[in-house]
Amino acid sequence: MIHEVDSILHALLTEEVLAGVDVQLAFDAPTREWEAKRNAPTVNLFLYDIREELAHRREGRIEEYDADGVVVAERSPPRYFALSYLVTAWTARPEDEHRLLSLLLTGLLGHDVLPGQRLVGSLADLGLTVPITIAVPPKRDRGLADIWSALGGSLKPSLDLVVTTPIASATAFAARPVTDGLLLRTVDRSGGDPTEARRLRYPDPADGADATPVGVRRVRGTAADRQGRPGTGGPIRDGNR
Structure with missing residues (x-):
């Protein structure tokens, strides 16, 4: 997740906020050693703190449904x-540094959240604002x-940029509900072929309606309403999934 935020910030700054400005972007710790190796105008984004936002924590469970409302x-x-x-x-020159900080401040003030079209990876999959x-x-x-002081450098003008990013919790998959009726097998002792009978858990289909084959899930509840047929309607075809 952190590397995805780095990638989004890099694209946002280089392609939008600092577009057309000849400057490099770095995520290194701005120590004296790093400063000595720098050979071009640079904007540095040093990730110095990671902590959970407890005010955003929620309890409970979020249910996911398939196309049939299950x-x-x-x-x-x-x-x-x-x-x-x-x-x-x-x-x-300090004046050039101040100009860059001004561009960064002005450009980032226009974003309360990271642009949705720039989200990548798990952040894009979640579909939540950042x-x-x-x-x-x-x-x-x-x-x-x-x-x-911890970096070993002198105090320097800076901006504090905080990105509050969601992380998906582990998913627990639920078992499919049982929708078939009770299946009974009987044997004709006179030597005839075995017969098969089924006692439905739901009322029998209306006259003229197709019976649901054994092993095919029956449409119920809101899924049946969406398809314009009663809860004991015909089988769910592949094309309707």
């Missing part, structure tokens, strides 16, 4: 995690001065 799986609600990036600009904030003061236990 529960096929259930899963826990997604969990949300805040990914905090320290965004800095690195050039030969909120972002820019330049919001960090929590008290995450002072930026402490971060620079």
Whole structure:
């Protein structure tokens, strides 16, 4: 999930926010050693903190349905995690760094969430929004001065970018409901062929309606209503799945 957010941010910044600007994008820790190796104007997004957003946690189960309205799986609600990036600009002149920070701030303020069309991988599969904030003061236990001290560098103008991303919980698949009637087998003691009888769990079909073959699931409830036939209607064909 983290690498997917990195990929989305890279595309968003290079193709939209900083489009047409000759600058590199990096996700390295901005240490003194990294700074010494830098040889071009660079915008750095350093992921310095990962923590769960407990305010977004939900209990219960989310049910998934097939095309016939039958529960096929259930899963826990997604969990949300805040990914905090320290965004800095690195050039030969402070004025150019400030210009880059201004472009970043202005461009990211236009996005309350990551653009849906840019979501990839598991984030795209979930179909949920991914909120972002820019330049919001960090929590008290995450002072930026402490971060620079840990990196061994001097304090530098920066933006705090936080991406609150969902992670899908494990899915528990539900068993298919039993919809066949009771199947009885009888044997003719006089030596005739075995006969087969079925006692339906539902009323017999109306006169003229096709009986449901043994082993084929019968349409019930809202699925039957959608297909315009009673709950004891004919078998579900492959084309209707």
